[in-house]
Structure formats: C-alpha cells, structure tokens
Amino acid sequence: MSVGHVARMLEEAAIPTVIIAAAAFRTRMEMMSLPRVLLTPNPMGRPIGAPGDVKGQTGVILAALDLLEHATESGSIEVYPHAYRSGA
Numbered sequence: 001m002s003v004g005h006v007a008r009m010l011e012e013a014a015i016p017t018v019i020i021a022a023a024a025f026r027t028r029m030e031m032m033s034l035p036r037v038l039l040t041p042n043p044m045g046r047p048i049g050a051p052g053d054v055k056g057q058t059g060v061i062l063a064a065l066d067l068l069e070h071a072t073e074s075g076s077i078e079v080y081p082h083a084y085r086s087g088a
Contacts, residue, residue, distance in 0.1 A: 004032040010027045011035050018064045029077060036071045038064045040080040049085065056085045 007017040016036070021029055023039040040047050040060055049056040063080050 002032075004034055007034055016068055019070045020060060020064055022047050023079065026077070033075055035074045035076070036067050037077045038080055039077060039083075041082075042084045045052050046084075051084050056082070 003019060007019055010017050015038055018036045018038055019033075019034050020038045020040065022044045023041055024044055029037045029039065038060070040049075042060075045065065048060045048076055059082060060080055063078070067076065067078050
C-alpha cells in the first residue's frame with residue numbers, strides 16, 4: 001500500500017493529511033490527486049531534510065502544518081522555498 005492510499009484512507013476517516021515529498025516526485029504526486037502535498041528541494045530519501053539539520057527539518061514540518069491549516073481545496077501542492085542544507 002502506498003503513502004497516497006494511506007493518506008486517502010485517513011482522509012476518508014476525517015483525519016487530515018499532508019504528504020511531504022521530494023520535488024523529483026512532483027509529477028507522480030499530481031497524478032495521485034492527493035489532498036495536500038508539500039514538495040521540498042531535498043533529495044529522495046530525505047524529504048524533511050538532512051540528518052542533524054534541526055533548523056531545516058523544523059522549517060519543513062512548520063510549512064507542512066501551515067499547509068494543513070490553510071489549504072482551501074483538495075489537491076493543494078505547495079513547494080517549500082528553502083534550499084537543501086547538507087547538515088547541522
């Protein structure tokens with residue numbers, strides 16, 4: 001079962017979701033018609049940020065929570081504006 005399927009199941013149970021994904025997956029995320037997606041410039045396998053980069057990871061999580069709170073329509077895709085940082 002993919003992350004997209006799990007997100008849709010949670011949404012059907014009235015539990016809102018935000019998928020955080022590497023921007024390299026943008027086309028796939030658009031095709032999946034997910035409720036809310038935050039795309040980051042980070043490499044695959046590290047969509048939230050580099051190990052030890054607490055500041056960068058916190059920024060991504062806060063952006064995801066902001067998207068969760070303010071998205072006005074299903075299928076919202078936002079791009080995290082800050083560059084990948086390779087560590088603390």
